[in-house]
Amino acid sequence: xxxxxxxxxxxxxxxxxxxxxxxxxxxxxxxRDYDDIKxxxxxxxxxxxxxxxxxxxxxxxxxxxxxxxxRLAEHLDLKLELVVSDDLDSEFEVLNRxxxxxxxxxxxxxxxxxxxxxxxxxxxxxxxxxxxxxxxNYLKMSWKTLDKHLIHxxxxxxxxTVSIRKNSAYYERIMxxxxxxxxxxx
Numbered sequence: 001x002x003x004x005x006x007x008x009x010x011x012x013x014x015x016x017x018x019x020x021x022x023x024x025x026x027x028x029x030x031x032r033d034y035d036d037i038k039x040x041x042x043x044x045x046x047x048x049x050x051x052x053x054x055x056x057x058x059x060x061x062x063x064x065x066x067x068x069x070x071r072l073a074e075h076l077d078l079k080l081e082l083v084v085s086d087d088l089d090s091e092f093e094v095l096n097r098x099x100x101x102x103x104x105x106x107x108x109x110x111x112x113x114x115x116x117x118x119x120x121x122x123x124x125x126x127x128x129x130x131x132x133x134x135x136x137n138y139l140k141m142s143w144k145t146l147d148k149h150l151i152h153x154x155x156x157x158x159x160x161t162v163s164i165r166k167n168s169a170y171y172e173r174i175m176x177x178x179x180x181x182x183x184x185x186x
Contacts, residue, residue, distance in 0.1 A: 030098030037101050043078040045069050046100040048085050053105045065104040068123075089167045092116045108169035128170060130162075158183030 037043060047054040047065055054063040066082075073080035083100050085091055091103050095117060106126065109119055135141065135149045151157060154177055162185055164170045178185040 029096035032098050032101065037078065038076070041079055042081050043069070043073045043076065043102075044081045044083060044100045046083045046085050046091060046094055046103045048088070048105045050105075054082065054084070069104055088165070110169050110172060112172075113169070128173060130157075155181050155183070157181070157185045159186070161186040 047063075047069070049055060050063070052064055054061065054066040056062070061082075069080055069082070083094070085094070085103075092113070094100055095103055103117075106124075107113070107119075109122075113119075130151060132151055134146070138146050138149075141149075151160075157177070158181060162174055164174055174185055
């Protein structure tokens with residue numbers, strides 16, 4: 001998914017009055033638009049180094065988002081400049097500071113994130129899944145026995161530990177799920 005385009009969102013008067021919280025990421029954003037980018041002649045994109053998004057193979061840049069960015073830059077007659085993200089939690093700050101013009105990688109859209117940045121139309125959808133460890137002796141188990149050891153219903157996560165990056169959309173979802181099922185997911 002080619003994810004984010006820059007700058008700040010305008011809030012309606014009702015939203016402003018109902019919200020006393022000022023988002024520092026949005027308030028500090030740089031007002032940079034397509035005309036500014038075209039004038040500079042460079043499209044600056046933040047990418048994540050991964051096996052699918054952007055990577056180097058035998059010295060050649062490759063990856064899904066990389067190829068999309070190459071085509072976009074060519075279509076707009078701009079030089080492409082990549083900035084590789086080493087901190088997923090600060091990507092919006094980098095964008096809104098004006099260090100890059102867009103962020104290119106798959107990202108879950110949440111209300112909080114929509115408040116901070118503008119998203120493009122999605123290119124594909126993914127689903128959240130639970131990846132879980134199989135029992136130690138799973139190779140000796142029948143499918144039916146193995147199936148009994150695996151989690152199939154979210155309520156089975158009560159009092160279990162789930163590892164998730166804290167500032168991710170998945171963290172928000174697991175906290176919401178914990179509240180929905182009436183038990184604590186650690």
